[in-house]
Amino acid sequence: MELTTLCYIEKDGKYLMLHRIKKKKDINKGKYIGVGGHLEHGESPDDCLKREVKEETGLKLLSYHARGIVTFIYGEDTVEYMHLYTADRFQGKLIECNEGDLVWVDKKDIMDLNLWEGDRIFLKLLSEDAPFFSLKLVYTPDDKLVSAVLDGKELIKKRKKKVSEENLEQQSGLQSEKQASKEKNLLKDKDIREPLFNFLEDTYGKVRILEEKTVGKSRADILMVTTDALFGIEIKSDADTYTRLESQIKDYDKYFDYNIVVAGSTHGEHIAEHVPDYWGIITVEIIDGTFDFYTLRRPQPNPKMKWKRKLELLWRPELAQIQEWNRMPKYKNLSRVHAADKILELIPDIIPEETLRKQVSEILFERDYSKVEETLKEYRKGEIAKQLEKETDPEKRMQLLNKKANAEKNLVPGC
Numbered sequence: 184m185e186l187t188t189l190c191y192i193e194k195d196g197k198y199l200m201l202h203r204i205k206k207k208k209d210i211n212k213g214k215y216i217g218v219g220g221h222l223e224h225g226e227s228p229d230d231c232l233k234r235e236v237k238e239e240t241g242l243k244l245l246s247y248h249a250r251g252i253v254t255f256i257y258g259e260d261t262v263e264y265m266h267l268y269t270a271d272r273f274q275g276k277l278i279e280c281n282e283g284d285l286v287w288v289d290k291k292d293i294m295d296l297n298l299w300e301g302d303r304i305f306l307k308l309l310s311e312d313a314p315f316f317s318l319k320l321v322y323t324p325d326d327k328l329v330s331a332v333l334d335g336k337e338l339i340k341k342r343k344k345k346v347s348e349e350n351l352e353q354q355s356g357l358q359s360e361k362q363a364s365k366e367k368n369l370l371k372d373k374d375i376r377e378p379l380f381n382f383l384e385d386t387y388g389k390v391r392i393l394e395e396k397t398v399g400k401s402r403a404d405i406l407m408v409t410t411d412a413l414f415g416i417e418i419k420s421d422a423d424t425y426t427r428l429e430s431q432i433k434d435y436d437k438y439f440d441y442n443i444v445v446a447g448s449t450h451g452e453h454i455a456e457h458v459p460d461y462w463g464i465i466t467v468e469i470i471d472g473t474f475d476f477y478t479l480r481r482p483q484p485n486p487k488m489k490w491k492r493k494l495e496l497l498w499r500p501e502l503a504q505i506q507e508w509n510r511m512p513k514y515k516n517l518s519r520v521h522a523a524d525k526i527l528e529l530i531p532d533i534i535p536e537e538t539l540r541k542q543v544s545e546i547l548f549e550r551d552y553s554k555v556e557e558t559l560k561e562y563r564k565g566e567i568a569k570q571l572e573k574e575t576d577p578e579k580r581m582q583l584l585n586k587k588a589n590a591e592k593n594l595v596p597g598c
Contacts (some may be wrong), residue, residue: 187221189268190232190267191269192217192218192271195268197289204284205284215293215298219235242277250315267305295484301320302332324515327479372418376418379418383416391407393408403415408544413547415438415442415443417443421446421447436487441483442458442482444465445466456482461484502519504546505542509538511525547567
């Protein structure tokens, strides 16, 4: 049994995070955590907190608050009782830490980091200013969270394998039974979608799901819209192969802020070898007759997203709405591509990227596919009407009237 402390130091809406990348043998290898360590002989949790923060960061805490107790169970050997703190006042300058890199991260971006799944639970409690709590987290040796209990209430419970694969193979007759069961539970794309939508809503909150969106030479299985980002989601069911995945990755990377691959059980062990490390991975299998989704890896911001491509996902009237929101001139007779180019000229000096991300999401949240023709018709009629109001030449007015009549009859969605 181990006794430890963990502290999240706050400043200007940010937490000080330690990216654990320097120790060769580290249970937290590659993950972002707070600052802390093990209690030494005779120390209280407060004593340990202040000492560890000073040693790892160079900062002296002036104000801190105990927020909860976290029981961390990892495999069969590790049981840790962790005293969780936040601190809001300190003095001193940051030093280099021998366990990892210290970085200040906006609280709103914390969940995008590579975290322990259980950390996401207590970080959410901290953000909600929850009263002192007790949280028990149980992990398998491959970092999968299988149980989470908050103040005695079960939040997560997943079945753990009780018999090793090797022992199963040694048991007469069970191997063929296992294979038959596996084949029975092979999932196809159409089986996964509806349960996946529910999982995404539970995980990300307010979302809108758009299916089968063309991106470059590929079709994105799912475009998920959140309040400030677009997620491309590729489903690799048990019936799929990796044949087209390389080209799909290149196309997805051009359009979306984040990308995720959802892998069936036949791909679960090897999918990480086939997608970039900034792609998220969700695995899915049937357990006890129900769909079991697990976030194997959270997606990181896509470094290859191109604003030009992302804006191509919008219709011309939607681009006009963005121009209006940002008080841009109302350019006449611009195609969708040229309208997007005008917006691109203002990024990021006039239009901050964060603002534009939220605007694109807002538009896609409100898009009504049942009214696509009506939307485009009204937009075209409106643009022509504005020209008619200013045009005095009889011949040109007649041309505009004919153009207006044609616009009302012939519609090409996406123009």
